[in-house]
Amino acid sequence: xxxKAILILVVAMIAAAGYLLVKSDAEVDxxxxxxxxxxxxxxxxxxxxxxxxxxxxxxx
Numbered sequence: 001x002x003x004k005a006i007l008i009l010v011v012a013m014i015a016a017a018g019y020l021l022v023k024s025d026a027e028v029d030x031x032x033x034x035x036x037x038x039x040x041x042x043x044x045x046x047x048x049x050x051x052x053x054x055x056x057x058x059x060x
Contacts, residue, residue: 021028
C-alpha cells in the first residue's frame, strides 16, 4: 500500500468519525476527564440511586 493510499484512508476514517459524531445528536464533551461534582455521570447516578433507609434508634 502506498503512502498516498494510507493518507486517503486516514482522511476518510476521520471524516466518517466526525460525520457520525455530528449526526448522533449525542452530548459530546471534548473537554477531557472530569472529576468530582462536575462529572456528568455523577448527576445521573444521584437520580437513579435508591433512597437510603431511615436510621432506626439504637436499642439498649
